[in-house]
Amino acid sequence: MSYVKPTDLVRGVIDAGASKVMLSARDTLIRAIMGGAILTIAAAFAVTISVTTGxxxxxxxxxxxxxxxxxxLGYDLLTGVFVLAPLAWLDKRPGVTLGGILRNWGLVxxxxxxxxxxxxxxxxxxxxxxxxxxPNAVGEAIGHIGxxxxxxxxxxxxxxxxxxxxxxxxxNAMVATGVVLAMVSTNVIGKIFAMWMPIMLFFFMGFEHSIVNMFLFPSGLLLGGxxxxxxxxxxxxxxTVLGNLVGGLLFVGIPLYVTYGRPAAARTLRPSRRERALMQRAASGDSADAQGVDEPIRAGA
Structure with a gap:
């Protein structure tokens, strides 16, 4: 099946976080540059659509x-590594330290x-x-957004x-959900659909994304905002950076880790008082009672 169950999903998220922290500075920078560039081209595309179509x-x-x-393509956003890297640290992965996480965040x-x-x-x-x-109509709109x-x-x-x-x-409650959902399927179509939903929601609601804003506001200044x-x-x-950090950890990373990465012991059903009495009598060797023990216990199972 292409669906990855939550327990396995969290394992994959932790693995991804550890690999991000251990990545070389060169590769971290390249992947972050490309991530920022592709996301912000899409932001310009979305603003253009909104302005030209109304x-x-x-x-x-x-x-x-x-x-x-x-x-x-495996590129990185700050909003994503805000969630991935800390989970690897919470899981005590070898080589993942707070210093390594801060280094990763800074480079991204x-x-x-x-x-x-x-x-x-x-x-x-x-x-x-x-x-x-x-500036044309789209440029003016970006200036006003700023x-x-x-x-x-x-x-x-x-x-x-x-x-x-x-x-x-x-x-980042939504964006980090999109980052995690990128791993919830093992086929491309499943990944696309899973990522699409939370990202569409955050953009339409006008929430604040630190990377999108790295495009909108410098653009606004260049265009006369x-x-x-x-x-x-x-x-x-x-x-926005601080809020993105809090949202990703509070609403996505920590809840997933606590309930699937480190779940509490499963609750066990305790037999009733009557069932305990019957079992004690059966254990004492009372054959007449023992013959009637199994059926009530099965019926109550």
Missing amino acids: SPLLGAVLFPIGFIMLYL FLGNFIGAFAIAVLMAIVFTNGFATA EGRTVGYAEFGASGMLTLFVRAVLC DFTIVDYLIWNEIP
Whole structure:
């Protein structure tokens, strides 16, 4: 069967986390750069669809194409390794240390940013004809997204920061689910369908994804958005990274590990008082009672 049961799935997730931590710096960076680039091309694609068709839902339905492509190729996102690497540490895999996890996160963050920023520059060129004209409709929309999701939060102060953080938590509750579901099937069609569902949900709901934002906000600045780099870092990227970390671990990684990676002892059924009395009498050698023991116990089994 192509379906991987949860217990086996968690074993696979832990194996994947250990391999990520032990990967060389060169390969970690390359895979993270490509992961960031492919995901953010898909983000540009989804925004283009939303603007040109007037249907944000259609953009959300098609956005998971990028996520699916990068995970089928084995590339990495920060939101994914936030879940995979800690589970390998909790499972005490040889060579997996907190220092190794932080190294992995740092390299993946850097690689994702390089890939996303490269796409931001390239798409800004496309949207402005090489900076020779004003941004087209899609470029203007991206600039407004950057404003609304930085200074838009700042207008509400602490309440805005709380909203931003919660959106980031909910985002990686879905994205990390997609990362895990990539391993729930052993065939490509099953993997695609399983990954598609949570990614479509997070994008349409407008949740905050740190890697997508590495594209949207630099693009917005290049395309004339009315916000600053400090606005981007304080009122989006930093809280989003922290929220993504919390959401992935709290809603996906830890629950799966606790119940399937380290399940509690199975509950055993205790015989009733009457059944215990009959068994004691049978054990004492009372043949008359012993003949009547088996049937009641079977009937109550």
